[in-house]
Amino acid sequence: xxxxxxxxxxxxxxxxxxxxxxxxxxxxxxxxxxxxxxxxxxxxxxxxxxxxxxxxxxxxxxxxxxxxxxxxxxxxxxxxxxxxxxxxxxxxxxxxxxxxxxxxxxxxxxxxxxxxxxxxxxxxxxxxxxxxxxxxxxxxxxxxxxxxxxxxxxxxxxxxxxxxxxxxxxxxxxxxxxxxxxxxxxxxxxxxxxxxxxxxxxxxxxxxxxxxxxxxxxxxxxxxxxxxxxxxxxxxxxxxxxxxxxxxxxxxxxxxxxxxxxxxxxxxxxxxxxxxxxxxxxxxxxxxxxxxxxxxxxxxxxxxxxxxxx
Ligand SMILES: C[S@@+](CC[C@H](N)C(=O)[O-])C[C@H]1O[C@@H](n2cnc3c(N)ncnc32)[C@H](O)[C@@H]1O
Numbered sequence: 488x489x490x491x492x493x494x495x496x497x498x499x500x501x502x503x504x505x506x507x508x509x510x511x512x513x514x515x516x517x518x519x520x521x522x523x524x525x526x527x528x529x530x531x532x533x534x535x536x537x538x539x540x541x542x543x544x545x546x547x548x549x550x551x552x553x554x555x556x557x558x559x560x561x562x563x564x565x566x567x568x569x570x571x572x573x574x575x576x577x578x579x580x581x582x583x584x585x586x587x588x589x590x591x592x593x594x595x596x597x598x599x600x601x602x603x604x605x606x607x608x609x610x611x612x613x614x615x616x617x618x619x620x621x622x623x624x625x626x627x628x629x630x631x632x633x634x635x636x637x638x639x640x641x642x643x644x645x646x647x648x649x650x651x652x653x654x655x656x657x658x659x660x661x662x663x664x665x666x667x668x669x670x671x672x673x674x675x676x677x678x679x680x681x682x683x684x685x686x687x688x689x690x691x692x693x694x695x696x697x698x699x700x701x702x703x704x705x706x707x708x709x710x711x712x713x714x715x716x717x718x719x720x721x722x723x724x725x726x727x728x729x730x731x732x733x734x735x736x737x738x739x740x741x742x743x744x745x746x747x748x749x750x751x752x753x754x755x756x757x758x759x760x761x762x763x764x765x766x767x768x769x770x771x772x773x774x775x776x777x778x779x780x781x782x783x784x785x786x787x788x789x790x791x792x793x794x795x796x797x
Contacts, residue, residue: 504558504561504564505558505559505564506555506556506557506558507540507544507550507554507555507556507557507558507559508555508556510540510559510564510567511533511536511537511540511555514536514539514540514567514571515532515533515536516532517571517575518532518535518536518571518574518575519532521574521575523535523574523575523578523714524578524712524713524714526605526714527580527581527582527583527603527605527714528580528581528582528588528589528603528604528605529581529582535574535581536571538581538582538585539567539570539571539574539581539584539585540567541585542570542584542585542587543563543566543567543570544559544563544567570584577717578712578713578714578716578717579714579717580603580714580717580718582597582603583597583598583599583603583717586598588603588604588605590604590606590609590637590638590641591609591612591613591637591641591644591645592613593637593640593641593644593671595635595636595637595640595667596635596663596666596667596670597635597663598663599717599718599719600657600659600660600662600663600719601634601635601657601659601660601663601664601719601722602634602635602660602718602719602722602723603635603718604634604635604637604638605779606637606638606699606753606779606782607753607773607775607777607778607779607780607782608638608697608699608751608753608782609637609638609641610775610776610777611751611773611775611782612638612641612642612645612697613641613645615645615646616695616749616751619749619751619771619784619786620694620695620747620749622645622646624694624747625646625648625649625694625695626648626649626650626694627649627650627651627652627691627692627693627694627695627745628642628643628646628649628650628651628652628693628694628695628696628697629651629652629653629654629688629693629695629696629697629743630642630651630652630653630654630697630698631654631684631685631696631697631698631700631736632654632655632656632698632699632700632701632722632732633653633654633655633660633661633664633679634655634657634660634663634664634699634722635660635663635664635667636653636663636664636665636667636668636677636679637667638653638697638699639651639652639653639664639677639679640667640668640671640673640677642695642697643671643673643676643677644671644673649676649694650676650678651673651676651677651678652677652678652680652688652693653677653678653679653680654679654680654681654682654684654685654687654688655679655680655681655682656681656682656683656684656721657719657721657722658681659719660719660722661679661681664679665679684732684735684736684739685735685739685740685742685743688743692742692743692744692745692748693743693744693745693748694744694745694747694748694749695748695749695751696736696740696743696744696748696749696750696751697750697751697752698732698736698750698751698752698753699752699753700725700732700733700736700752700753701721701722701723701724701725701729701731701732702725702729702730702732702733702753702754702755702756702757703723703724703725703729703755703757704725704726704727704728704729704730704757704760705724705726705727705728707729707756708723708724711723725757728757728760729754729756729757729760730757730760730761730764733752733754733757733761736750736752737765737768737785737790737793737797738797740790741787741790741791741794744787744790745787746787746788747786747787748786748787749784749785749786749787750784750785750786750787750790751773751782751783751784752782752783753781753782754781754782754783755781756781757781758772758780758781758783761783765793765796767793767796768785768789768793768796769785769789769792769793770783770784770785771783771784771785
């Protein structure tokens with residue numbers, strides 16, 4: 488007599504077949520319940536959910552009602568669930584799961600070798616640094632601590648006649664910047680240089696030196712949410728009070744600026760320390776329509792005047 492084969496192993500759990508709208512709502516609920524930290528390109532659970540879902544399904548732009556009513560394949564639903572689980576359990580910022588973020592309206596590739604682009608300096612680049620420079624006269628730009636290359640690439644596109652140099656001490660970050668430079672076809676006009684601040688640079692001065700350097704002090708670093716642990720430590724930490732990089736920029740930028748040049752530096756929450764330690768300096772603290780702050784501007788003339796204080 489033939490015996491009937493009975494399997495005692497449980498079948499793998501599969502999500503029930505959901506519509507895209509149900510998937511988006513379900514992911515948003517899971518993320519919201521996990522009380523995550525946002526601030527790496529998205530600022531709420533719904534946007535994070537959309538980023539992960541769009542990534543897996545290869546979606547772009549606005550969704551129609553018809554899109555929302557469709558039922559993605561089970562394997563895609565499983566892939567979405569897996570990404571949401573990683574976002575929650577490992578606290579990986581969504582951008583490091585999708586590898587894509589927009590900066591100045593430009594898609595950029597990023598992975599854990601480079602900081603996730605989010606600098607408010609984007610707004611200034613979109614305004615072509617006006618009214619602080621005459622864009623028609625800008626020939627050379629330097630980005631110090633370029634990371635993914637986002638600032639340098641956006642500058643190169645905003646100033647099509649300018650040459651851009653971008654330095655970083657991290658070969659890993661420069662590898663990411665190379666990926667983005669290639670995607671934008673800027674290999675000839677954007678030079679990527681491994682350099683400890685200005686050390687590997689010589690040659691003609693720059694009309695604009697822009698930098699989003701590390702500026703997190705020891706105690707602020709210890710209090711950062713778990714998401715930040717996925718970013719390179721060297722992109723965030725700048726000594727005990729967060730001032731190590733800022734001091735180098737204030738001390739050395741003048742030598743690399745044209746007489747009409749400007750220095751623009753993001754210092755985030757370290758603004759208070761900068762104001763306290765450099766009390767008499769004529770910093771212009773910039774304001775941004777889309778939020779964010781802690782960015783100062785100094786002209787070469789002002790740096791020249793203050794050089795005696797250093
Ligand atoms: C806050 S991240 C900014 C990255 C990018 N500019 C952005 O806005 O997304 C700072 C960058 O400075 C780089 N950096 C740190 N120390 C440096 C140094 N001594 N010389 C040059 N770059 C440095 C880090 O590797 C990191 O890529």
